[in-house]
Structures are given as C-alpha cells and as structure tokens.
Amino acid sequence: MDRVESISILKDASATAIYGSKAANGVIVVETKKPAAGRLRLSYSGSLEVAWADLSDYNLMNAREKLEFELLAGVYDGTKGGSGTLGLDKDGLPIDESLRAAYFDRLKMIEEGHDTYWMSEPLRTAFTQNHNIYIDGGDEAFRYGAGLSYGKTQGVMKNSDRDILNGNIMLQYRVDNFNFSNQLTINNTNSNNETVPFSRFSQMNPFYSKYTENGDIPKYVYRQSASQDPIWNPLWDFIQSSFNKSNATTVTDNFQFDWRVIRGLRLRGNLQYSMTKSGNEIYVSPNETSEAMKTSTEKGTYTNNHTKLQTYSGRINGSYGTVWNGIHTLNAVAGAQFSENSSTGTGYTVRGYTSDYFFSPNFSSGYPQGGKPLYTDTKSRSVSFYTNINYAYDMRYLLDLNFSRSGASQFGIDDPFTDTWSVGAGWNVHNEHWFKQNNVISYLKLHTSYGNPGNQNYDAKLASSIYTYTSNYTNPFGLSAWVSQWGNRGLKWQKTKTFNVGFTTTAIKQKLSLYVDYQIRKSEPQLVRIQLPTSTGVTSAPMNVGGTDNRSISINATYYILRHGDFSWYVSGNINHNETKYYGIGNSLEQYNKDGKENTNYTSQSLMRMYDGASTTGLYVVRSAGIDPATGNEIFIRKDGTYTFEYSSDDEVLYGDTNPKFTGSFSTSFLWKGFSAGASFTYKSGGSVFLSTLMEKIENISSASLQYNQDRRALTDRWKKPGDIAKYKRIDDQSQSHKTSRFIAKEHTIQCASINIGYRNTTWPFLRSAGLSEIDIRAYMNDVFRISNIKEERGLNYPFQRSFSMSLGLSF
Numbered sequence: 001m002d003r004v005e006s007i008s009i010l011k012d013a014s015a016t017a018i019y020g021s022k023a024a025n026g027v028i029v030v031e032t033k034k035p036a037a038g039r040l041r042l043s044y045s046g047s048l049e050v051a052w053a054d055l056s057d058y059n060l061m062n063a064r065e066k067l068e069f070e071l072l073a074g075v076y077d078g079t080k081g082g083s084g085t086l087g088l089d090k091d092g093l094p095i096d097e098s099l100r101a102a103y104f105d106r107l108k109m110i111e112e113g114h115d116t117y118w119m120s121e122p123l124r125t126a127f128t129q130n131h132n133i134y135i136d137g138g139d140e141a142f143r144y145g146a147g148l149s150y151g152k153t154q155g156v157m158k159n160s161d162r163d164i165l166n167g168n169i170m171l172q173y174r175v176d177n178f179n180f181s182n183q184l185t186i187n188n189t190n191s192n193n194e195t196v197p198f199s200r201f202s203q204m205n206p207f208y209s210k211y212t213e214n215g216d217i218p219k220y221v222y223r224q225s226a227s228q229d230p231i232w233n234p235l236w237d238f239i240q241s242s243f244n245k246s247n248a249t250t251v252t253d254n255f256q257f258d259w260r261v262i263r264g265l266r267l268r269g270n271l272q273y274s275m276t277k278s279g280n281e282i283y284v285s286p287n288e289t290s291e292a293m294k295t296s297t298e299k300g301t302y303t304n305n306h307t308k309l310q311t312y313s314g315r316i317n318g319s320y321g322t323v324w325n326g327i328h329t330l331n332a333v334a335g336a337q338f339s340e341n342s343s344t345g346t347g348y349t350v351r352g353y354t355s356d357y358f359f360s361p362n363f364s365s366g367y368p369q370g371g372k373p374l375y376t377d378t379k380s381r382s383v384s385f386y387t388n389i390n391y392a393y394d395m396r397y398l399l400d401l402n403f404s405r406s407g408a409s410q411f412g413i414d415d416p417f418t419d420t421w422s423v424g425a426g427w428n429v430h431n432e433h434w435f436k437q438n439n440v441i442s443y444l445k446l447h448t449s450y451g452n453p454g455n456q457n458y459d460a461k462l463a464s465s466i467y468t469y470t471s472n473y474t475n476p477f478g479l480s481a482w483v484s485q486w487g488n489r490g491l492k493w494q495k496t497k498t499f500n501v502g503f504t505t506t507a508i509k510q511k512l513s514l515y516v517d518y519q520i521r522k523s524e525p526q527l528v529r530i531q532l533p534t535s536t537g538v539t540s541a542p543m544n545v546g547g548t549d550n551r552s553i554s555i556n557a558t559y560y561i562l563r564h565g566d567f568s569w570y571v572s573g574n575i576n577h578n579e580t581k582y583y584g585i586g587n588s589l590e591q592y593n594k595d596g597k598e599n600t601n602y603t604s605q606s607l608m609r610m611y612d613g614a615s616t617t618g619l620y621v622v623r624s625a626g627i628d629p630a631t632g633n634e635i636f637i638r639k640d641g642t643y644t645f646e647y648s649s650d651d652e653v654l655y656g657d658t659n660p661k662f663t664g665s666f667s668t669s670f671l672w673k674g675f676s677a678g679a680s681f682t683y684k685s686g687g688s689v690f691l692s693t694l695m696e697k698i699e700n701i702s703s704a705s706l707q708y709n710q711d712r713r714a715l716t717d718r719w720k721k722p723g724d725i726a727k728y729k730r731i732d733d734q735s736q737s738h739k740t741s742r743f744i745a746k747e748h749t750i751q752c753a754s755i756n757i758g759y760r761n762t763t764w765p766f767l768r769s770a771g772l773s774e775i776d777i778r779a780y781m782n783d784v785f786r787i788s789n790i791k792e793e794r795g796l797n798y799p800f801q802r803s804f805s806m807s808l809g810l811s812f
Helices: 013-017 063-073 097-111 234-238 590-598 692-698 765-769
Strands: 004-010 027-032 041-053 126-138 142-154 161-175 178-192 220-222 243-262 265-284 301-324 328-351 374-393 397-408 417-428 441-451 466-475 478-485 494-507 512-524 526-531 540-545 547-564 567-583 618-621 623-627 634-637 653-657 662-672 675-690 728-730 744-761 774-788 801-811
Touching: 063 097, 126 801, 397 441, 417 494, 653 675, 653 744
Parallel strands: none
Antiparallel strands: 004 027, 041 126, 041 801, 126 142, 142 161, 161 178, 178 243, 243 265, 265 301, 301 328, 328 374, 374 397, 397 417, 417 441, 441 494, 466 478, 494 512, 512 547, 526 540, 547 567, 567 662, 618 653, 623 634, 662 675, 675 744, 744 774, 774 801
C-alpha cells in the first residue's frame, strides 16, 4: 500500500463503457507511485499479527444441562424412539433397564465432576508475520524496481497455516517519444488445512472424557451397545497422518508501450499473460473414525486435483486531445481489446490403504467402484472495439460519448456480438461567472449519463451443449455420450440500461465535501436456468427471461471538524439505498416458483420467488402465530388470516426482504504532524434475515443428533409442558420444522470494522545516521466489535478469530 498513488472507483455508464462489457458492475483503477529519478531507494515493511479464537457465539450446554435435555427430549423413553420398549415412570425416569442404566451411568459421571470442555483442544494462539522488501531507482531514461515479500500465516486451529512468497520486477525504458514498461510478478502459496472441522469438537457431549485413565486418546468415547454406532473421538482423528494441502503458483507478465506521435496524439497498448497452476492433495488415513465401518479395501482415500488457468489479453488505443480558442477542449479515444481464457483440470481419487505410513497411490487398492480419472477443458474468448469522445466548453459544459462493439464466446452463435453505448453530460456550476460571487460553495458539478453496458461475466460454456463420454456403453460408432447440459445457440447478451444523475460539491471553506448520485439500472434479458422435464436428460437449460429494475441512491460526505497547520480531524460517511424488482417474466418461471414452494427438504428449500413486480430479494414464507401453549405445536396463519395447525405452502406470502433499507459506513481520522489515528464502522438496517442456523441449532434436532451437545436454548427456550409460553416447539418433537415467519427477523447492525494508530517521521536526527529516510510504525485491529439485534452465528466449521497487528516500515 505504500506504493499506491491513488485508487478510483468508476461506476456510472459513461465511465465504464470505455472498459468494455466486463465492466458492467464498475471499474477500480489503481495508480502506483513513480520512483524518484536519479537515486536508489530501498524500503522495508514488516508486520506481526496475533490472533485468537472468538468463541462468544457458542452457547452450549454443560454436562448436567445436556443430560436433562436428553431426558426431556425422549432419549431414554423407549416409546418415543429410544432403543427400549418402555416409557418413563412417575418421576420421569426411564423404566427400560438398558436405558435406565445408560441414564444413571451418565448421571454418575456428572456427579463425579465430569464436565469436559472440548473446544479448546484444536485451538492455539496464532502468529502471522509478513516481510516486504522493495528496491527501485534509475533515471529519466531507464527505471527499475524489484520486490520480494514473504508471509507466514498461522490459523487459530492447529495444523492450519499458509506460506506466501511473492516476487516482482519492473522495468521501464523511455527514448524520445517512446515509453516501454514491463511488470513481471510471481506468486506462490502453500497451504495446510485442518483435517477435522471445528464442529466435531463443539458438538461433543461434556460428560464424555477425552482421554483414558492412562492418558491415551481413545478412538471412541462412548458406545451403548455393540449394535449401535459409537461416539467417535475427534481427538483421535486429529492425531492421525491425514492431510489436506494445496499449492498455487501464479505468473503474470504485463508489457505496455506509450508513443507520443505528435503533440496531443498518443498511441498506447498493452499485452498481458497470466498463468496459474494449482494443486490440491487430500489424504484420509485408514485409521480415521470415518473409515472404521469400511472393508479393508475401502479404508483410506487419496485425492489429487490439478488445475491450470491461462489468460491472454491485450489492448491498443489511440487518443487525441486539443484545446482551441482557449475555451474548447476535445479528447478522443479509439481502440480495441481482446482476451482468451482457458483452463484445464485433472483429478483422481484412489482408496484402500492397509497402513497410514504411505499415501502414494501405488499403495492403494485402486479406484473406487466405477471411478476413473477426470479431465476438464474450458475456453472462452472475447473481443471489443470502442471509442470515447469528451468535449468541454470553457470547462463549464461537459459532454461524453462512448460506443463499443463486443463479442464473446459465452453467448449463442446466433448472437455473439453486441453494441453498447453511453452519453454523459456535466455542468461545472462553480465556473459560471455569476456563481463565483458566493462565499459558501467553492465547487459544484452536476452530472448525468445514460447508456446500456453489456455483461459477459458468465460461465464460459453457458451457451454450449456439453456431452459426457463414457466407455461403459460402447457401440459400433465408438464411445457413447449423453447430454449433461443443453446449450442455447440463440442466447442473448444481458444489457443494463443505466441512467444516473447527481452532483458533487465542496462548501464551507472546503470543509465539507458532498457527493449525491441517483441511479436507475434496467437489465434485460436476464440469463437464468429454466427447469426442463426429466425426459430431456437434464434438469435445466440457460434462457433469456424478463429483466430486473434497480433503483438506488448513494450519498457520500466528508467534513473537516478541525484543520489548522499540522493538525486535522475529519469524519466521513456514506449511506446507500437500493431496491430491485423483476419485470417481463410472465408465467415462464412458474415451475421454479412451484418447486421452491413444494420442496419439503428444509435445508435446500428456497424462499425466493420470481414474479413480475416482485423484489429479487423478497422472502416468501407461511406466517406463524407462534407456539400453542397447550400443545407445544406451531400455529400457522392462512392467507385469509385464520389459524390452523396444518401447514400448507399455498398460504405463503411475501414476508420481508433480505435487502437492507440502508447500508453504509462512516469513519474518522485524526492527523497531527506524524501521528495518525482512525476508526471505521459499517452499518445496515431494515433487511430481513432468515435465522437458518438458529432453526437448526434449537429445532430440527434429529434422533441421531441428540447424542451430541446442543445450544443451551434448545433446553431453556423450548416448550416442555402445557401452559408454557415458549419461542420454540415441543422439546420431544424431532420432526423437521417448516421455514415460517418465526425464523425471520429485521436486522439492525453496526460494526467497528477497524481501529488504527500510527506514527511516520522523516526528520528524526538518528534516521540519517542510520541511513534511513523514513520510518513508519502502525498498530491496528479489525472486527473490533459488533452491536446488533441479531446474534450472528460464526465459526461453526472453523472458529471466528480476532487479531491485533503491528507493522514497521523503513525507507533507505
């Protein structure tokens, strides 16, 4: 970041048209600092981060609470799914001898003080270090720069870490009116990932012991009978020789030239090549508990995947700029760009290891039944021709005209090309003679634009039919094949007609800066996958259906509270509001909506619907009146407002929208001489959130899941007896809950994204004696706190972490 000169975000139609259809969602332009000519500069920066797991989101039962929950949930009641045939006695204790013995065995462990805390076992305090060295120098004719960086990142879970080594070389040569530059970057990342998810530890019952009396780690911690599966010990798997590691190497070379042909006329171009090779190896030891019930020829697996991605891209353009009569300014750009993306992938899985000392494939028994190596090959191309004209009259009235013609292989062969255009206008009101007399507003610009940039950010094989070949069904003509994806040769580009209007102003002696923009984006035709009859052999195909209408407004403001000499203090913030609706869909997606309504699998059921005039982020559910105090069952509300105990998807209504009413951020920064301090915050308000994690942790606890630990609210907040006023259904009800309005809530959240302090100095006397020209010391912390009416569930498979970092920068 020390070498970044500026970062610009361009998102209106006029700004993005010149970058082609790939920039339909906006463009981020990054400019780096140029090295000082005639001198050699060496800089070093390093940082150290300390991270720890944040387990505050967990609210698990202790041993006594878990045993009580099991008793109330029917684990020891043979008539409600227990392994016996008898129920409970008048004291609520199990009658069946085996269930009674199991209950009192656990009660005895609790009375003896067993209350095991499992979650600390796989965790550690993690340290991350990063080091960067960069050297640059040269003169006006020849400049060079080279950098090397290394980062070692530890995860808060043991056996998870990442090593990153990056290098780059920059060469720049200027002769007469020619300027050539080349940037070569090589990145290499090696990663080790944990082999046992954190959820395995968080779900363990607290009345189970981690170790034997001799201090050994048992393979399982409990087994009620030989006919039942044991409760496996995650610590056992944690110490096995299994691994999950990956490697990625990326090489990018970017060559650019700039020729100043004559005054005002420039010819520029660049050619870029990028290649990424990545690989992943996963070995599951035959000693792992997941392999215990398999035969000797099936235990243990080794998976190896490799991918190679290559990108070629180039751009050439000519620009001409001139000013005449002192009031007319003209800039014109015309050019072309192309790109080709290709990827190949190979992979295989073998199984059957008699020992975990060797993971090489030749020690396996072979491929899984029906298995074989896999190979994929994907390629896409695009080309674009564009022109851009900017005219200004007396720097008061501004006009932008843009046009491009783009083609991409993702779209059907009947329509591979499309035309995009935009027109924009601006008025620098502050340059009007009659406006210069005011003493409040020093800068005021009004702007508007209209255009239709296309979008080609889609799957490379979106429009193509894809066939899968197999040797299992040979025929006189050779290999057999079946259609795995139907294409669409007439697939059209998605166009986004964009209109925006707004203003930028600076006022109150340049203390206040304000930017306001209102935007309308109509995108059509939409690219969606339509459900197909099973007789076609596939489930869906890409088609153009309807469109979306997005309306948004954004406001950005910065205000200097104090600004005097070396002292400044300012606050800045933004607020955004947007909403998007469907139109022109008709009845084409009725099957999609019907499948969403009638899906009985709560884990995959979608609450989104696609109707004309409906929000793209609306949630459709059946309304709930809560839990009946008499029975502990949920009460549903029909469309007509009457109550029922019978759930019907036909009663679903629009109930909330995941899109927040307002989103934004605000920050404050304090600067005094070399000292700096700042804090940034984000917020969102009014969006509906479906509490799926809450639903799965407190309800929908299956009979098999009862033997593992659960959220404490599954005991304290569920209905237990007639008359209870509870948020959640009967504690002994293990049936799947329906996705109703009971699990939807409006979210209002503010989060402290970061806090930082720093000191930078270039004048200390000891710097020159040490050969230094600058020293920069900083400390920062991210995700400092979060205040919300909804508790966010984080870190289920990998614990959420908090960290504190310090960095040191030196320039020689």
